[in-house]
Amino acid sequence: MAIKKTLKVVLVEPAGPINVGSVARLCENFSVHELGIVSPKCDYLDQEAKKMAVRGVKILEKAKVYKDLNSALSDCSRIIATCGRKEHGEIPLSSNKDALKWATKSEREETIALVFGREDRGLSNEELLKANKVISLNTSEEYPSLNLSHAVAIVLHQFNQINENDLIKPHTKTNHPANLIKLEDCINDAGSLLLDIGFLMKHTYKAKMTKIKQLLLRSEIKDDEVALIRGIISQARWKIKNKND
Numbered sequence: 035m036a037i038k039k040t041l042k043v044v045l046v047e048p049a050g051p052i053n054v055g056s057v058a059r060l061c062e063n064f065s066v067h068e069l070g071i072v073s074p075k076c077d078y079l080d081q082e083a084k085k086m087a088v089r090g091v092k093i094l095e096k097a098k099v100y101k102d103l104n105s106a107l108s109d110c111s112r113i114i115a116t117c118g119r120k121e122h123g124e125i126p127l128s129s130n131k132d133a134l135k136w137a138t139k140s141e142r143e144e145t146i147a148l149v150f151g152r153e154d155r156g157l158s159n160e161e162l163l164k165a166n167k168v169i170s171l172n173t174s175e176e177y178p179s180l181n182l183s184h185a186v187a188i189v190l191h192q193f194n195q196i197n198e199n200d201l202i203k204p205h206t207k208t209n210h211p212a213n214l215i216k217l218e219d220c221i222n223d224a225g226s227l228l229l230d231i232g233f234l235m236k237h238t239y240k241a242k243m244t245k246i247k248q249l250l251l252r253s254e255i256k257d258d259e260v261a262l263i264r265g266i267i268s269q270a271r272w273k274i275k276n277k278n279d
């Protein structure tokens with residue numbers, strides 16, 4: 035028996051109402067359950083957007099608007115972000131097929147987010163690091179930039195093409211990645227402690243904590259493991275504070 039998944043498309047700071055309307059239409063085409071918009075830079079309910087949405091106009095009108103990406107992803111268990119750049123620092127890319135299969139690999143109901151960046155500059159490295167997996171579309175090196183709605187169409191088509199045989203089978207044991215907000219709070223807490231004890235310096239803090247976050251994302255750390263780390267940090271702080279007692 036197939037496990038119910040909630041699929042959410044998240045657009046970060048879209049600037050064009052026509053693009054947003056086109057994405058709403060795609061959501062209707064591919065049975066996407068929710069459209070989330072982070073800090074839109076346009077009137078996404080503009081008549082042009084509604085005209086482009088066609089039968090997806092209800093999805094457009096019900097789209098949830100968020101002040102930041104963390105808010106949009108707070109209820110998402112598995113997050114896949116898209117990146118137009120083939121080379122973007124130390125953030126590893128997953129193959130689209132593997133990442134999209136991974137997104138469905140769970141024996142419980144959960145929300146899967148597909149995150150798409152700005153039309154002109156995509157997602158920042160900091161935003162990409164909020165995702166469990168990062169994928170890119172194989173376009174021409176001479177002109178790699180894709181229209182936002184075209185990118186959404188390709189990824190949704192690939193997601194839709196996953197064969198049912200590749201989906202999770204009953205009683206298969208899989209990991210459940212930690213909630214993004216809990217994980218980031220833990221990382222920030224750990225970073226603060228590492229600064230206090232002199233393990234990290236302010237000028238290397240960002241680079242070192244990025245590596246730690248990547249390590250935890252690759253390991254698919256779980257909520258109870260995040261809680262364990264935070265407990266260790268809390269105990270360490272208590273011990274440092276009371277070392278002379």
